[in-house]
Amino acid sequence: MKTDPNLHKKHKSDLGYDIPDGFFKDTKATILETIKEEKTVEKKIFFLKKPVYQIAASVIVLFGMMFLYKIIETNNSTVEIEQKIVNQVEEVPNTMEDLYIESLMSEEGLDGLVDNYIITNILEETKVNVEDYEDMIIDSFLSEDSEVDEQINQFIMSEIVL
Amino acid sequence: MNQSDIEILTRLRDEKTREDSFAELIDLYQERLYWHIRKIVITHDNARDVLQNTFIRIYRGVHTFKGNSSLYTWMFRIAYNESIRFIEKNKKEMYHSIDDVNTNYLRTLKQDTYFDGNEVQMRLHRILSGVTEKQRQVFQMKYYDDLSFKQISEITNIAESTLKSSYYTVVKIIEKKITLEL
Numbered sequence: 001m002k003t004d005p006n007l008h009k010k011h012k013s014d015l016g017y018d019i020p021d022g023f024f025k026d027t028k029a030t031i032l033e034t035i036k037e038e039k040t041v042e043k044k045i046f047f048l049k050k051p052v053y054q055i056a057a058s059v060i061v062l063f064g065m066m067f068l069y070k071i072i073e074t075n076n077s078t079v080e081i082e083q084k085i086v087n088q089v090e091e092v093p094n095t096m097e098d099l100y101i102e103s104l105m106s107e108e109g110l111d112g113l114v115d116n117y118i119i120t121n122i123l124e125e126t127k128v129n130v131e132d133y134e135d136m137i138i139d140s141f142l143s144e145d146s147e148v149d150e151q152i153n154q155f156i157m158s159e160i161v162l
Numbered sequence: 163m164n165q166s167d168i169e170i171l172t173r174l175r176d177e178k179t180r181e182d183s184f185a186e187l188i189d190l191y192q193e194r195l196y197w198h199i200r201k202i203v204i205t206h207d208n209a210r211d212v213l214q215n216t217f218i219r220i221y222r223g224v225h226t227f228k229g230n231s232s233l234y235t236w237m238f239r240i241a242y243n244e245s246i247r248f249i250e251k252n253k254k255e256m257y258h259s260i261d262d263v264n265t266n267y268l269r270t271l272k273q274d275t276y277f278d279g280n281e282v283q284m285r286l287h288r289i290l291s292g293v294t295e296k297q298r299q300v301f302q303m304k305y306y307d308d309l310s311f312k313q314i315s316e317i318t319n320i321a322e323s324t325l326k327s328s329y330y331t332v333v334k335i336i337e338k339k340i341t342l343e344l
Contacts, residue, residue, distance in 0.1 A: 004193055010306065011197055014286065016279025019206060024196070027210065028188045031217045035184070038218075 167233040174224045184221055191234070192217070194307070195241045201302040202245035204267065206276035212248050216241045231316050238309070239317045249295075267291040289339045293332050300325050301332040 011017040163171075173183035195216060200209040219240050227236055268291050271277055279287065290298050303309045303317070304325075311322045311329075318325070 007193055007197055011200070014283065014306070015201070016277055016283035016287075017197075017200060017206075018276040018278055019196075020276065023210075024192055027192060027196075027213060028185070031188060031214055032181070032185060034214065034218060035181075035221050 163229045163232055167229075170233060171224070171227065171229075187220070188217060191237055195237060198238060198303070198307050199241050199245050201306060202242070202299060203248055204270045205274040207274075208248065212241070212244050216244045219244065235313050235316050238307075238313070242317050265291075285340070285343065286336070289336050290332075293335060296320075297328045297332050300328040304329050 008019070170183060170187060173179040174187070192213065196209060196213050199212045199216065200206065203209050203212055216237075220237055223240070227233070231239075268287060271279070271287055290301070293301075300314060300318070300320075303314050304311070309317070311325050314320070314325050315322045
């Protein structure tokens with residue numbers, strides 16, 4: 001330990017300042033001890049840091065990707081559903097509107113229009129022969145109600161559903 | 163930076179020699195830094211705490227030292243800043259005005275266990291308590307720490323001309339007051 005006796009003397013004689021015996025030796029030990037402790041803590045944190053941070057980062061990335069995928073999926077299905085609803089809403093009023101306007105303008109009246117609508121739209125869509133449909137209607141006039149129901153059911157089952 | 167500073171810094175920045183060279187650095191400078199701090203914070207207990215903080219800051223900051231000044235000046239600047247920070251912190255807690263700071267200078271001095279001033283020494287302290295904090299610090303750095311005006315300027319960030327003016331003002335005040343009292 002190098003100390004300068006003149007420095008102490010100067011401060012003591014001029015300013016009246018004193019220090020405890022062995023003060024600088026003790027202070028040096030305290031400083032070095034503090035630094036050693038700090039270094040140990042730093043090392044511990046460093047070794048603790050690496051794998052913990054890596055794992056934490058991986059987990060965060062994983063969760064992030066899952067969350068992102070979920071958002072994209074939700075967005076897609078939402079868009080699809082929205083599109084379906086829009087299509088349906090666009091279709092229904094058009095059909096009903098057309099039907100209503102035509103019923104007002106045509107002499108055949110609503111019954112004729114319904115038949116026409118069924119033939120042109122539903123039967124064509126389901127690729128049912130128009131003649132079969134007319135036969136079924138004629139048969140229905142000649143048959144009992146229960147038989148008509150049965151015939152219609154069979155017709156629907158065989159032609160439309162299947 | 164001189165050759166000795168470069169050698170010490172090289173060893174301080176090397177992980178293998180860091181602790182040993184830091185112990186050497188403490189041996190070389192702690193006494194000078196202690197007296198520098200003591201004159202600013204006044205009591206021994208405060209000076210001890212500030213000295214420890216100073217060396218811890220030096221240890222942490224040695225990698226950031228760019229070598230624009232000498233190692234010695236750089237360490238003094240850290241010690242000075244730590245002391246000022248301590249004073250400012252305590253000022254808020256203890257003092258209400260600048261007059262209070264100067265009144266407190268003598269009161270704090272008398273309360274210190276490691277102050278044993280006789281009449282002559284007390285007279286000097288009374289005179290020093292009558293000048294501003296900055297003037298007192300400049301005078302003490304020049305007169306007791308034996309620092310040049312250039313070094314004091316680097317430490318305090320005050321222009322050399324201002325420092326010279328402050329120093330000679332305090333010297334004149336001391337001379338005048340001592341002559342009057344005799």
